[in-house]
Amino acid sequence: MLCEVCKKKIRTQLNIFNIFQTEKHHICERCFQKYPLLSGYQTIPIDHGMMNHYYLISKNRDVSPISYMSFLKIYYIHYLKHHKHQIILYFDILSDQLYEILDSLRLGDIYLVTLYDNIKKKEKNYEIRSTR
Numbered sequence: 001m002l003c004e005v006c007k008k009k010i011r012t013q014l015n016i017f018n019i020f021q022t023e024k025h026h027i028c029e030r031c032f033q034k035y036p037l038l039s040g041y042q043t044i045p046i047d048h049g050m051m052n053h054y055y056l057i058s059k060n061r062d063v064s065p066i067s068y069m070s071f072l073k074i075y076y077i078h079y080l081k082h083h084k085h086q087i088i089l090y091f092d093i094l095s096d097q098l099y100e101i102l103d104s105l106r107l108g109d110i111y112l113v114t115l116y117d118n119i120k121k122k123e124k125n126y127e128i129r130s131t132r
């Protein structure tokens with residue numbers, strides 16, 4: 001499999017535990033160290049509900065969203081275990097325009113996963129950042 005960032009072949013060291021596993025990541029170790037995940041969480045009040053917003057990277061970088069595709073599984077599992085009553089949505093970028101659309105649709109509580117967060121911070125938002 002090729003890395004989506006540098007387009008080189010992803011090489012993993014084989015050992016007895018991973019010899020039969022298929023490669024599931026679309027980003028190599030070198031590019032992952034260059035563009036690490038800085039995931040975070042914030043709640044945004046919207047019309048008729050709350051938006052639980054989880055993002056993988058805080059700033060918009062010119063990295064293909066496919067390269068971080070394998071890291072979305074934990075959000076889907078978290079959604080199925082704890083927020084199954086909400087609507088789940090995934091977008092690459094949360095922009096101000098998309099926020100206003102989701103706010104006006106009155107969908108209720110939304111579990112939103114995005115790659116980038118590109119909205120201006122509102123007054124009542126609560127943000128939790130991981131420290132990795």
Ligand SMILES: [Zn+2]
Binds near residue numbers: 032
């Ligand atoms: Zn790479």
